[in-house]
Amino acid sequence: MSSSIVKPIYFFDEADGNNRALLGGKGAGLAEMTKLGLPVPPGFIITTDICEKFYEAGKRLPDGLMDEVRKSIKKLEVSTGKKLGDAANPLLVSVRSGAPVSMPGMMDTILNLGLNDQSVEGLARQSKDARFAWDAYRRFIQMFGKIVLGIDDRQFEKEMAGKDLNDEKVLRKVAASFKSLCENTGKKLPDYPYKQLELAIDAVFRSWMGKRAMEYRRQYGITPDMANGTAVTIVAMVFGNTGQDSATGVVFTRDPETGVKRLYGDYLVNAQGEDVVSGKANPSHIDQLPGQMPDVYSQLQQVCEKLENHFNECQDVEFTVERSKLYILQTRTAKMSALASVKTSVDMYHEGLIDKTEALKRIDPEGLEQMLYPRIGPQVKLKPVAAGVAASPGAASGVAVFDVARAEALGRRGEKVILVREDTKPDDVPAFFLSAGILTTRGGKTSHAAVVARGMGKPCIVGCSQIEIDTESCSFAVAGKTIASEGQKITIDGSTGRIYLGEVPTVDPEITSEFKEILQWASEMKAIRIRANADTPESATLARKYGAEGVGLCRTERMFNQHDRIAIFVRMIMAEDDDERRKALAELELLQRSDFRAILKEMQGLPVTIRLLDPPLHEFLPKEEELMMQIFELKSSGGPRTESEMLRREKMLRRVHELSEVNPMLGHRGVRVGLTFPDIYEMQIRAICEAAAGLVKEGVKVEPQIMVPQVAIVNELVAVRHLFESVKREVEHRHKIKLKILFGSMIEVVRSCLVADEIAHVVDFLSFGTNDLTQATFSFSREDAEAKFLPFYLEKTVIPANPFQTIDQKGVGRLMKMTIEMSRKVKRDIEIGICGEHGGDPRSIEFCSAAGLNYVSASSHRIPIAILAAAQSAIRSSKDSRLSRFLSD
């Protein structure tokens, strides 16, 4: 240690409270509060650098560290007038973890260190409370045994069970039995306090790489550059459990649920901190403190005000009252609900504490999702009966219905229905419209049910394999036990994936004035446009309300899935001759025209990107097994009408067979269908042109954009463009007007990225379809990957994040950058956007913004999230550029 120039230890009163990287959050907070003159017990911090050295040395404390610790303890002994391990006036300390980024509860802490068979008597004498002293001792042995010696806590709990812990004598026995528990392991609880200290420091450092901590960091994306290890904070103990004039508690400077400016928290009289946290006792609300300890309360109020004014953030403060004296043991930025976070940020701006930029930065965009959907109220403590994959957010209650036709019938009668199915298919979509929520037992986040429900903004849980559906008896079972039959009310929470029996109270989303204000600021601040993925006029309305600047993806096939259309579409696929097909297409054209008209009108003045048919035709037909089953049943039933029914189905079965594919994702779809069955695209293009022409003649400003999916080869686009130009000319000629319709390509096939220069010559705009592009880049489908191996990959950090949630910058991102560069070289002002689910992911929005995209398109329901994320990204990048200007000066 002596050879190193690194200072390993800082006392609170000498440390720089801004240096969280070195001191950890807890240490920095204590240092800062000490500097502010707040009542903090004395103590010191072993830095995170030492934690790094600990791991570099193969999990060994650096040589010389304990000498430094010893010196620091001596200093502490001087300032407290107590002595570690002393039999008369013992100094006790807590040894606590504290990383630069808050990881609450994920690492270890040991309290009451310094106690042994001698010093416990000293504590008893000094505190004049032998029960307290022995209770502290047994707590220490228990913690040390669990954390340092690795003893299962249940062993200690078993020892204590049924014993009267208010009796000193009992506590002495408990302590003795705890000690022998420790010895049973072959290890020993050292009597010597410095040995205790050494082992405790070692244990805290080790907990940095503990399973819980690593998992937490992975979950929250905490990388080594954000936190390189934990600091260890060693503080002189103060006790909230020395009588009725002592207490311990936690207080928030504002209400973390609502954001209202008032103290909020709990405390316990005559208790130690862990009692509050463990929930074993019922704490009192902070509002009661003025009645019990008026001086302490007013001191606490002052402390909170001082802290907020200093940090300009709502604080979560840990305090202890020892014999009427208030100590502050920790302060940190409060974790708040989205609602509270929005309100606090706006309030603090108006209070003059922070500027708009700061206010925007503080809100977690993902968290906003809570505010945009109905949710299970925070007061509900019900246990869910099962959980699946949270596929589309929001909570909904309704009667469970296992059959699509019945769901439709009930829905039409105004009943709230939860559709419960093994999986769903396009045929079932009409029932989606009439259901309050969807629950399936199969599939992942990209299964049919998930994608459609998300598009409609309906709550949806998929892949709930805990549930077994019995379609015969119309019921479902969990773990072999039937728990709900058809008609039973259930509640699903698509934000958490949880399923409840009965009707659970939900809270409706509210757009508060603060929320509106924040969105306003964010819109002004952001540097990239936000469009919506919207397939229906309703969805477009919502998007516009939230501030979308156009529609970036309108999926025309969703329209075919509606009740009145699917049958016509199937007729078109099954047509025996050109005449029959043309008739079906003509009907579809009229329907599509009115669809497009409604969306274009809703978004007047803003661009609307309409994607031509994408899925393979077989997706619109019933499944093979289903048809076989039906034919089998018809065969065994007989009867007058069955013959033709059977022929119809046999014909359809043949067509299904013809169209079937081994890997549908890599098959006959998108522009490949467009070119081989050109009538379909022609019909769609004509419907768009006619809808636009009609509105233009009424004086409505429209900006339709036609987008071709699955392009791999420039000639595919050349052919469709040719078709588009000729249909447009024809419509223009008929209506004697000029139409301004842009023509563009999805970039979702890898090859389209590689020939982006060729493509740029043929189109007006490009739009990345990052869902498919990610699948093609990784050669794994989201559905199969999420079901089979992606969870394992994430757990083992084979891959740092799910590439279907956040753009894989190294792979997919590289293709995107190539595309942008190559296409802009050909057409400098070509408009490039992104649609697909990454468009609503904050980290992906940041990437898109930096990569120079013109817009991102997100699901209508996620528009506020996208706007906020875009604003934050703009703030960060302007800072970056300020920083880089500064560095280059």
Add this chain to the structure above:
Amino acid sequence: MSSSIVKPIYFFDEADGNNRALLGGKGAGLAEMTKLGLPVPPGFIITTDICEKFYEAGKRLPDGLMDEVRKSIKKLEVSTGKKLGDAANPLLVSVRSGAPVSMPGMMDTILNLGLNDQSVEGLARQSKDARFAWDAYRRFIQMFGKIVLGIDDRQFEKEMAGKDLNDEKVLRKVAASFKSLCENTGKKLPDYPYKQLELAIDAVFRSWMGKRAMEYRRQYGITPDMANGTAVTIVAMVFGNTGQDSATGVVFTRDPETGVKRLYGDYLVNAQGEDVVSGKANPSHIDQLPGQMPDVYSQLQQVCEKLENHFNECQDVEFTVERSKLYILQTRTAKMSALASVKTSVDMYHEGLIDKTEALKRIDPEGLEQMLYPRIGPQVKLKPVAAGVAASPGAASGVAVFDVARAEALGRRGEKVILVREDTKPDDVPAFFLSAGILTTRGGKTSHAAVVARGMGKPCIVGCSQIEIDTESCSFAVAGKTIASEGQKITIDGSTGRIYLGEVPTVDPEITSEFKEILQWASEMKAIRIRANADTPESATLARKYGAEGVGLCRTERMFNQHDRIAIFVRMIMAEDDDERRKALAELELLQRSDFRAILKEMQGLPVTIRLLDPPLHEFLPKEEELMMQIFELKSSGGPRTESEMLRREKMLRRVHELSEVNPMLGHRGVRVGLTFPDIYEMQIRAICEAAAGLVKEGVKVEPQIMVPQVAIVNELVAVRHLFESVKREVEHRHKIKLKILFGSMIEVVRSCLVADEIAHVVDFLSFGTNDLTQATFSFSREDAEAKFLPFYLEKTVIPANPFQTIDQKGVGRLMKMTIEMSRKVKRDIEIGICGEHGGDPRSIEFCSAAGLNYVSASSHRIPIAILAAAQSAIRSSKDSRLSRFLSD
């Protein structure tokens, strides 16, 4: 015309016979022969430039062209002493097409032009043969009517049917009726010879863009830079049909079937060229000519020798004898069989005519395939009963068997069997080994049957949808008619896709001494190494015999598919506990060890790249429907043993269900399986290490290389490398030896190309799997694409070539180049190769060679093709660099 500086017309005696681009092949040949003093009738050539102008002007003859033609005809009249359209001594001409690249029969020709009601009488008088003159006239009207006026030839044939064409009077009537046929169309056969000429020239130019010609150019990859249009050759007519002292014929300077140096060809006495070609008369063999026309024959011999010595290539010569005078009407490079091409090239080298480089350049690598497999003899004129996709070359005869078990049983008894199935799966592979050939009615070139058969070198036809199999009666039908029952002998030709009834005589492949010599030269010349895709010792032996320099891809899963192994592998997948699985793995390890031992020993001194398991596990299990059917049958049968059988199948069905995937190509396979079921890779790695260790101890030099499939993320490789190193250390330790085993990655996932720098840090070599890479780059699977839309894309030239046959340079090639560049930046000497079917494709080999790959790996059976293609590529690139040196001097 006068304003243009382009000379539109060249006479044979003034043209440069080397300028095929300008004169077309036919014109250039005539010019060259004229210069050599050979007996060529006088004539002139309208250049290909004029054809280009014709199309630039919207299919109009350039202004002034006909004036130039008129001048040229006048010159021709002077040199022949005849006059176009003259009633006394008429000049007749032929108007023939001729592109710079030979396109035999693809464009139009008109003979006897210049005849009309007047000049026909002149011809009769001049030839003293009225029948001949009127026959010439009716032929002219017929050709003109068909080609210029677009009349269906069958109409003319109907007019002639049953008439005596030796009777002048009849011929007069026929000519008259032909003329009125022309008038019926509303068009008219012009009398005026210059009008005839103008229309004929126009028609020849038009035929350049005729359907046949365009299709031919597409098929043979003839691009505009290779041929920009057709020339028109106008030659004074000579007649082989003016009596018994006249004749017409075609002669090859060497035998085009065998390459033996002797004249080869046919002729007809008293006939016109089209009679030989049309096959209406039975021509005599050229050997009979000396007996009939000894002088002519010896002249012809001299001409042929002169031509060969001049062109240094075997020639295909068209001649006519008019009244004992020999005329040469055309010469061109002869199209020959692969056998002949090889022999001729080697012979000509030994005759001192050409050097080795030239000899190598002349052989079409793809053509060699004919020589490497048994084939249907050229003399067989049988009609096939059906045709499917030619999936694995070679011909085989045997009894049709519709059941895998029966095929195995018969095969084991030594019977030759053709396995006929709707499709096949891994379970069926044991039957493959015991069958002479495989025929399926479903699937494309990458279906299971196709891939496995190709790997084994067994003839295979897939996707023969014309055939309907009736598994109940064990027979197959074509167009509803049963044509073969089980046991019927059939013959399949996997090179052409044709199926014959009965045992058709086949010709075995032979490795001639010339073939060996050519391969030797090619091996010396090539600049890239050639390895083989070989999964069995037999295949490795063959590869080595052909000159392979190692194994580039040994697919371990093929081994599991063998009869004795699949059951063990299934047991491993179905294992209920670790113990059971370990037992199965231990059995597999012993089997794999002996597999690897045999291959490594066979290839001693050369590298052998072994790919760890690639396919998803469900590929090894029976299909879902099949199991359901079996369970259904067992349920209805009952009986003592069925209970456990049923349970076993139900268990398997559950497992199949668990493992099933929506898009198996994008699912749980390759390294993804390797990481989630690590015992499998561990077993395979240990088997490789143990096999190598055993051989090393026996003093055998081995170079195993371990290759990981489906890598997308560098951490996947890190994990497998870790496993590999630890197993290797363990084996080294046990045997007390050091093993040299390289570790590498397949590059078949797009992302692996994008992070090639990261990957290069972890591996010793890379190998492109261009099959999968192409699928991922285009986002279409070969199977689905070839079944659904790729044929349409090729027909419409949406894409210039099938990217699964020839590497798509713009897309896939670009990824490959990026990978090579990025990985060599990290590791300068990293070995990079390509396996997959492109490794045997000549155009792809050229690309790989230019891109700087170290080797290509091709199917064992295609090694000679690959060696030759590599040599040709080296020759071309050395020429290129010589050229570029020349240009930079």
